[in-house]
Amino acid sequence: MPEKVHTHFGDSDEDSFTQTPNPVSDQVAGQEIARKKRRSKKRKHDETADNTQPRNGESIPDPEPVPIAKPTIKEFTPEGKPGDIPQPPPTKTQVAKHETKSKPKSFSDTKTNFAPLRERANALYELRKKLPIFGHADEIRHKLRAHDVMLLVGETGSGKSTQIPQFLVNEFWCRPTPAQIPKEDGSTRSATVGGCIAITQPRRVAAITLARRVAEEMGTPLGSSSPASKVGYAVRFDTSVSPSTRIKFLTEGMLLQEMLHDPWLTKYSAVVVDEVHERGINVDLTVGFLRNLVSGKKEGRGGVPLKVVVMSATADMESLTGFFQEGFKIQEREQKHVSNGDAAEKKETAKEIAACHIKGRQFPVKTIYSPEPVHDFVDAALKVIFQIHYKEPMPGDILVFLTGQETVEALEHLVNEYATGMDPSLPRIQVLPLFAALPQVAQQRVFQPAPPRTRKVILATNIAETSVTVSGVRYVVDCGKAKVKQFRTRLGLDSLLVKPISKSAAIQRKGRAGREAPGQCFRLYTEKDYLTLDETNTPEILRCDLSQALLNMKARGVDDIVRFPFLTRPPREALEKALLQLLNIDALQDSGKISDIGLQIAKLPLTPTLGRVLLAAAENGPDCLIDVIDIISCLSVENIFLNTTSEEKKEAAEMARRDLYRREGDHLTMLATVRAYASENADRKAWAERHLVSHRAMQSVMDVRKQLRTQCRQAKLLPRDDGSNHTSDPAPILILQSFLRGFGTNTARLVPDGSYRTVVGNQTVAIHPSSVLYGKKVEAIMYNEFVFTNRSYARGVSAVQMDWVGEALAG
Numbered sequence: 001m002p003e004k005v006h007t008h009f010g011d012s013d014e015d016s017f018t019q020t021p022n023p024v025s026d027q028v029a030g031q032e033i034a035r036k037k038r039r040s041k042k043r044k045h046d047e048t049a050d051n052t053q054p055r056n057g058e059s060i061p062d063p064e065p066v067p068i069a070k071p072t073i074k075e076f077t078p079e080g081k082p083g084d085i086p087q088p089p090p091t092k093t094q095v096a097k098h099e100t101k102s103k104p105k106s107f108s109d110t111k112t113n114f115a116p117l118r119e120r121a122n123a124l125y126e127l128r129k130k131l132p133i134f135g136h137a138d139e140i141r142h143k144l145r146a147h148d149v150m151l152l153v154g155e156t157g158s159g160k161s162t163q164i165p166q167f168l169v170n171e172f173w174c175r176p177t178p179a180q181i182p183k184e185d186g187s188t189r190s191a192t193v194g195g196c197i198a199i200t201q202p203r204r205v206a207a208i209t210l211a212r213r214v215a216e217e218m219g220t221p222l223g224s225s226s227p228a229s230k231v232g233y234a235v236r237f238d239t240s241v242s243p244s245t246r247i248k249f250l251t252e253g254m255l256l257q258e259m260l261h262d263p264w265l266t267k268y269s270a271v272v273v274d275e276v277h278e279r280g281i282n283v284d285l286t287v288g289f290l291r292n293l294v295s296g297k298k299e300g301r302g303g304v305p306l307k308v309v310v311m312s313a314t315a316d317m318e319s320l321t322g323f324f325q326e327g328f329k330i331q332e333r334e335q336k337h338v339s340n341g342d343a344a345e346k347k348e349t350a351k352e353i354a355a356c357h358i359k360g361r362q363f364p365v366k367t368i369y370s371p372e373p374v375h376d377f378v379d380a381a382l383k384v385i386f387q388i389h390y391k392e393p394m395p396g397d398i399l400v401f402l403t404g405q406e407t408v409e410a411l412e413h414l415v416n417e418y419a420t421g422m423d424p425s426l427p428r429i430q431v432l433p434l435f436a437a438l439p440q441v442a443q444q445r446v447f448q449p450a451p452p453r454t455r456k457v458i459l460a461t462n463i464a465e466t467s468v469t470v471s472g473v474r475y476v477v478d479c480g481k482a483k484v485k486q487f488r489t490r491l492g493l494d495s496l497l498v499k500p501i502s503k504s505a506a507i508q509r510k511g512r513a514g515r516e517a518p519g520q521c522f523r524l525y526t527e528k529d530y531l532t533l534d535e536t537n538t539p540e541i542l543r544c545d546l547s548q549a550l551l552n553m554k555a556r557g558v559d560d561i562v563r564f565p566f567l568t569r570p571p572r573e574a575l576e577k578a579l580l581q582l583l584n585i586d587a588l589q590d591s592g593k594i595s596d597i598g599l600q601i602a603k604l605p606l607t608p609t610l611g612r613v614l615l616a617a618a619e620n621g622p623d624c625l626i627d628v629i630d631i632i633s634c635l636s637v638e639n640i641f642l643n644t645t646s647e648e649k650k651e652a653a654e655m656a657r658r659d660l661y662r663r664e665g666d667h668l669t670m671l672a673t674v675r676a677y678a679s680e681n682a683d684r685k686a687w688a689e690r691h692l693v694s695h696r697a698m699q700s701v702m703d704v705r706k707q708l709r710t711q712c713r714q715a716k717l718l719p720r721d722d723g724s725n726h727t728s729d730p731a732p733i734l735i736l737q738s739f740l741r742g743f744g745t746n747t748a749r750l751v752p753d754g755s756y757r758t759v760v761g762n763q764t765v766a767i768h769p770s771s772v773l774y775g776k777k778v779e780a781i782m783y784n785e786f787v788f789t790n791r792s793y794a795r796g797v798s799a800v801q802m803d804w805v806g807e808a809l810a811g
């Protein structure tokens with residue numbers, strides 16, 4: 001499995017909301033306060049009459065901006081006046097930041113700028129009312145007033161992700177609440193708890209696009225574009241929130257990261273876990289931590305409850321109910337044990353798990369199966385795309401699900417080639433790829449409307465499978481397969497395998513159509529094959545390297561892994577392997593407790609192995625670290641070199657890249673490529689084309705490189721003035737030895753029959769044809785990735801010496 005760093009590519013896609021915040025005159029701010037007071041009074045009255053909100057669904061929240069100049073700061077009282085839309089208190093830095101950010105503009109500008117937001121919100125309100133979930137708003141609110149945990153099942157497109165946070169945000173329990181939090185010395189400190197809702201998503205694309213949509217529906221600017229913005233998002237390397245943020249979409253990984261600093265999630269009144277059926281490791285850890293939080297005594301929240309909503313279209317809600325109930329039962333037993341009375345019993349009887357089932361979807365989606373099994377899904381998808389394009393009326397964009405970057409790019413090429421020969425009287429075709437390693441700006445292009453008389457054809461991996469609405473899509477083409485990580489216990493490695501998806505994933509893919517109008521889903525497999533698919537995704541925790549998950553837990557104070565509430569308990573063997581791996585890279589002490597190195601690694605946005613490499617490089621000095629960052633940045637994208645399928649192309653690539661290839665192997669070759677690309681000042685795109693290097697991938701590399709450098713400076717691994725533009729020759733030995741500190745177990749030695757055998761496990765492994773070392777015989781190799789297609793391949797390979805390997809494995 002390639003070691004991944006996640007990328008951040010700025011927020012340039014948020015064009016409509018990037019106005020500079022406007023300072024507000026005192027007079028206008030005064031009016032604003034008066035208006036809020038009136039609202040506050042009215043709401044107080046409403047609440048006294050009936051502590052419920054009489055509306056069905058959520059009325060359109062007033063999109064008028066809350067001004068951020070001096071008067072507004074007064075409103076950030078810890079108590080949060082009833083009726084006010086409560087605001088978390090801004091920190092001094094936040095205030096200072098926003099004050100300096102604000103460019104002088106007149107209030108009339110603000111009005112002009114926000115009026116369209118309000119109009120748009122009004123228009124969207126009409127659409128929201130038609131969503132199946134809308135009629136359940138009161139039921140959901142009532143249930144959550146009585147219960148802390150709710151499980152919600154609703155079909156794809158029923159409105160879960162966009163509406164639930166809006167239904168809840170004005171609930172009384174969702175206000176910042178003053179609390180007394182015990183300190184270690186037995187005293188207490190005053191703090192404000194709650195005020196925000198977190199909605200977790202498995203993927204960054206979904207988190208960003210949902211935040212944008214909900215901001216539109218609420219008529220508020222998005223994220224950090226205005227201090228008045230109520231909706232924000234946080235994905236790795238890219239956080240866009242304001243001091244007024246009340247609804248925050250974030251990846252599960254980001255919530256876990258926040259828990260490192262704030263284990264009680266004191267910022268939040270509710271956490272909504274969306275798309276739980278995906279069962280990635282992070283969602284499993286998230287629900288485990290949340291169960292502990294809701295069923296425990298909440299002392300770190302000063303006793304203020306945290307509401308948890310777990311949602312999906314297809315999850316097994318029965319086992320989730322059992323999972324949360326078990327948490328309450330354990331707590332009840334423990335309390336009984338302590339108090340030995342009925343008080344605890346009474347307290348626990350109210351802690352049932354609420355459930356809500358939303359029936360129906362807004363628009364039907366017709367399923368069309370392939371009559372025969374398909375052997376080449378790229379070819380089959382090509383045919384279906386043009387069949388739709390020739391037969392089906394406009395508008396109607398097409399979303400195709402493929403397995404990975406390679407198949408996306410192969411089909412992109414084919415569709416473009418065919419489209420050039422099309423009858424010019426037909427509408428045009430615009431092909432847009434969508435995969436994780438694509439720069440964010442390119443990913444966001446998918447969400448922009450197609451030009452006139454043009455049909456968008458989006459070629460995506462499963463990153464578009466859940467939660468995402470691509471406006472305009474009426475047709476989904478599903479290849480029925482996905483690349484999945486699979487841990488090969490014997491080798492102790494993750495590999496990437498192409499496997500059939502589950503029924504649940506097929507339902508999600510189909511659900512990407514029929515969101516704005518009726519749709520069609522073309523399954524490139526037979527109905528018989530569909531019926532043989534697994535019902536649900538195999539939880540990642542059962543099939544992946546667990547070292548990152550374990551480090552995550554250890555860093556959050558979970559020392560006794562066995563007692564952690566796993567949604568599905570991973571096999572003992574995999575846990576032991578992961579513990580061993582963490583011990584190997586010095587992330588744990590011999591006692592099993594996290595080490596200082598482990599703590600440092602946990603704070604890096606990298607896998608433990610790459611984190612270890614980074615720290616080892618830092619020990620070798622800033623020059624080495626700067627070079628290692630370049631290489632790690634390349635490992636974060638699927639392939640920086642363009643595919644060379646034919647022999648002819650291969651030869652051309654060899655010629656073009658001659659000056660980049662390094663005899664030491666792929667790592668130094670990547671470094672040479674990044675250095676050459678970065679020093680190209682004239683035309684980087686042309687340089688990339690000349691060298692058959694992917695310009696798109698290199699843009700991502702440059703972005704990750706920048707982020708990692710910043711992160712290393714913040715972590716004091718790099719000095720402020722690190723000479724990052726250094727031109728001194730790289731030190732290959734130091735670089736490769738740094739990599740071995742993380743990848744010591746990913747090594748193989750040459751044996752007399754000319755093959756390579758892994759140092760750990762003694763398995764035969766071949767150098768992948770994409771490697772610059774392909775066909776070469778060296779004493780030993782180190783590799784980043786182990787892929788299994790028709791045989792076992794090592795990818796990302798460099799030549800190393802056996803005594804370095806020995807040293808690395810000895811620690």
Ligand SMILES: Nc1ncnc2c1ncn2[C@@H]1O[C@H](COP(=O)(O)OP(=O)(O)OP(=O)(O)O)[C@@H](O)[C@H]1O
Pocket residue numbers: 131154155156157158159160161162163209213312313466467468469470471511514515516
């Ligand atoms: N970015 C968007 N552009 C256009 N319409 C959108 C967008 N996001 C949501 N919608 C509309 O809101 C509806 C509900 O979306 P939402 O994501 O809340 O549903 P969901 O129940 O969470 O679906 P899923 O389970 O598929 O994630 C969509 O079907 C679509 O009509």
